Amino acid sequence: MIETEVELLRLIEKNANLKVEKIAKLMGKSKEEIEELIASLEKKKAILGYSTLIDWAKVENEEEVTAMVDVKVTPARGVGFDKVAERIYRFPEVKAVYLMSGAYDLSVSVRGSTMMEIGHFISEKLSTLDSVLSTTTHFVLKKYKHDGIILEDEDDDDKRIVVSP
Structure with missing residues (x-):
């Protein structure tokens, strides 16, 4: 698999909701090149589907x-x-x-x-x-983390009581 394909797969694995235009901009490619690359990866079954992670x-x-x-x-x-x-x-x-x-x-x-x-x-x-x-x-x-996504609110303050000697 070529480097460009791997780069694209890593991007959409993190966020399948990325628009083709955004992917093209991030990768320095044209929209058409990215559309062709995605179609090729779907045909090869490297991309099997797109999902949403729900808590x-x-x-x-x-x-x-x-x-x-x-x-x-x-x-x-x-x-x-x-x-x-x-x-x-x-x-x-x-x-x-x-x-x-x-x-x-x-x-x-x-x-x-x-x-x-x-x-x-x-x-x-x-x-x-x-x-x-x-x-x-x-x-x-x-569940704390799933598919690389942290499910807890990261900005929550630590609610534990401080214990010191």
């Missing part, structure tokens, strides 16, 4: 529960972990699946309305798959 904790009555589930599986003969991962990522509750090194094979990010909803998904859908040997579930209690 759901700040949206009234819309909080979601997120869990990270460590999954130990039996890989399928001839295809390894790919078919198992594909079976898991097709569930609508699943937001991400990663092949991991270490004690567990897959890390699965799951979202639901309640802990109970996630629990039902794990016990009734995920754990019942033939290739799944075991799961360990970790519920996210608070």
Whole structure:
């Protein structure tokens, strides 16, 4: 991948809302060159989509529960972990699946309305798959940073009491 493509990808990874004109100005290119470059990267599937990061904790009555589930599986003969991962990522509750090194094979990010909803998904859908040997579930209690974005208000004063000897 050429340096210009990488520069463009880094810019839109930080802010997918940047206008083509702004990107062109930042990169010292014409609007048309940037449009062609974006189209080329989309065609190559280097750019898979555009998303917005939302702090759901700040949206009234819309909080979601997120869990990270460590999954130990039996890989399928001839295809390894790919078919198992594909079976898991097709569930609508699943937001991400990663092949991991270490004690567990897959890390699965799951979202639901309640802990109970996630629990039902794990016990009734995920754990019942033939290739799944075991799961360990970790519920996210608070998000501090996601995809490089700090979710806390940085200008909040430190509310802790100063303790001195």
